């Protein structure tokens with residue numbers, strides 16, 4: 001179905017989505033990971049991906065051997081997965097001649113390759129484009145603050161919950177806290193204290209700010225990301241609502257596998273330099289270091305997480321609050337008038 005291919009370096013670039021509501025809603029972007037993983041599982045291979053343990057709150061890489069278990073490793077968890085625990089298992093499967101798909105951040109793929117020390121024809125690698133991870137310890141501090149407010153323990157956090165706001169509006173701001181009593185807290189407003197800190201690059205691991213794996217020259221067979229920047233000129237309302245992946249096919253091994261994906265996986269060529277790369281910093285450079293990072297880490301163990309974030313982000317929050325208040329009072333026409341008057345007064349027009 002793909003008529004032409006758009007290349008950047010050695011890679012082919014596509015926009016893609018899985019045409020199945022259940023897969024799409026449980027995936028962070030367009031479900032490209034599931035389409036690739038299914039091919040390997042149908043060939044009796046093994047798929048390694050990051051899972052969340054509700055008891056320990058560890059995120060770690062686990063092997064999945066059937067399609068029914070794939071949901072365990074779907075979806076983005078925003079803190080570091082203990083992928084290294086899986087490397088020895090990966091090697092065992094590879095040495096036994098079993099096809100292995102390993103999916104993680106690019107640095108984890110690099111570490112696996114280092115560990116293996118040689119290339120394997122039966123290894124396929126997928127990296128999810130990553131602007132950085134935080135740690136379990138920071139997430140626990142955030143959860144403790146939320147538990148205190150709700151007077152209820154949190155069972156799990158869905159960092160990218162779909163269905164709360166349209167994916168196009170940035171579902172990174174759309175989280176769900178699941179409490180042990182079955183209640184939930186929906187977060188969609190972009191000023192949640194975890195979201196502010198994570199997307200503001202305040203709480204990332206030190207190495208993320210010096211990441212060697214950003215850019216368009218990728219280390220894995222496949223690279224997956226969100227297709228931020230896409231709009232209704234090239235995607236349907238359905239997809240803008242539910243998610244679209246950028247699928248980067250970096251090697252011939254990946255090209256072969258792509259020929260075997262489900263017919264429900266839809267993909268078409270894109271020009272990477274038009275929207276995919278310019279709208280996604282991680283295709284260009286590591287995240288900038290937040291100047292308040294040192295203050296955060298100096299205090300976060302001893303201070304309430306929420307209080308600390310509100311202190312660090314006070315100027316931003318006040319500005320935002322004033323903006324929204326003005327919008328509510330004067331309405332959209334009033335806002336336009338204020339903007340144009342301000343432009344004139346400052347010589348802008």
Ligand SMILES: Cc1cc2nc3c(=O)[nH]c(=O)nc-3n(C[C@H](O)[C@H](O)[C@H](O)COP(=O)(O)OP(=O)(O)OC[C@H]3O[C@@H](n4cnc5c(N)ncnc54)[C@H](O)[C@@H]3O)c2cc1C
Pocket residue numbers: 026027028029030031032033034048049050059073074075076077078079080081103104105108128129130131132133224225226227228245246280282
């Ligand atoms: C920490 C993090 C930061 C990200 N930052 C960006 C970004 O800046 N821009 C962007 O476009 N996309 C980013 N993504 C990638 C994006 O959110 C999707 O993961 C990707 O597009 C694949 O989505 P999917 O719908 O195909 O499959 P999904 O089912 O959503 O992806 C599942 C895959 O993600 C992997 N994964 C999930 N959590 C982790 C983790 N903690 N560590 C390692 N692997 C993990 C699993 O191993 C699994 O293979 C990030 C993902 C993560 C985990």
